[in-house]
Amino acid sequence: xxxxxxxxxxxxFKELVLNIADNAVNKDLLSYFCSLLHEPQxxxxxxxxxxxxxxNLKLExxxxxxxxxxxxxxxxxxxxxxxxxxKWLLEKRLHHALHLLSNQNRxxxxxxxxxxxESPSHFxxxxxxxxxxxxxxxxxxxxxxxx
Numbered sequence: 825x826x827x828x829x830x831x832x833x834x835x836x837f838k839e840l841v842l843n844i845a846d847n848a849v850n851k852d853l854l855s856y857f858c859s860l861l862h863e864p865q866x867x868x869x870x871x872x873x874x875x876x877x878x879x880n881l882k883l884e885x886x887x888x889x890x891x892x893x894x895x896x897x898x899x900x901x902x903x904x905x906x907x908x909x910x911k912w913l914l915e916k917r918l919h920h921a922l923h924l925l926s927n928q929n930r931x932x933x934x935x936x937x938x939x940x941x942e943s944p945s946h947f948x949x950x951x952x953x954x955x956x957x958x959x960x961x962x963x964x965x966x967x968x969x970x971x
Contacts, residue, residue: 865890866904869897873909877916878940883909917941918954925963932959 845854872890886909887897901909921939924930930938936947936959951959 865900869900869904873901873905873912873916877913878920878938880940880942913940914950915954918951921947921951921959922955922962925959932963935959 844850845857869890869892872886876886876889883897884894887894890897890900892900898909901912905912907915917939921935921941924935924938925932932948933944936944939947941947941950948959951957951962955962957965
């Protein structure tokens with residue numbers, strides 16, 4: 825079986841987007857997409873990162889979502905956040921996982937995957953390095969605090 829022609833896929837994707845945009849039920853979604861076109865670039869960058877940090881995406885995808893080349897994305901990111909994208913993502917994901925463990929009663933595996941980590945072992949190493957305790961120890965420490 826052959827892959828479909830890329831130009832046909834592009835045409836069908838455009839058709840899908842137009843069908844979605846034409847349906848009155850999707851007015852909020854259309855409004856959101858239109859707002860992205862008119863947002864200042866720094867706000868768009870911040871929104872893309874805040875809305876998608878918990879997905880395990882490559883930097884090229886974040887760049888594409890923010891309408892930038894990879895080099896422009898990295899340059900603009902560091903200028904706006906004063907940190908590299910990789911370090912920012914790691915820090916944001918670790919704090920999100922800490923919240924999930926402490927306040928949402930998630931297991932270590934759930935917290936890892938819901939925070940964008942590829943594996944629980946990578947998550948556990950990064951968590952211990954950042955917070956000085958393994959995620960299971962942190963979860964056990966906070967178990968008595970949960971109501």
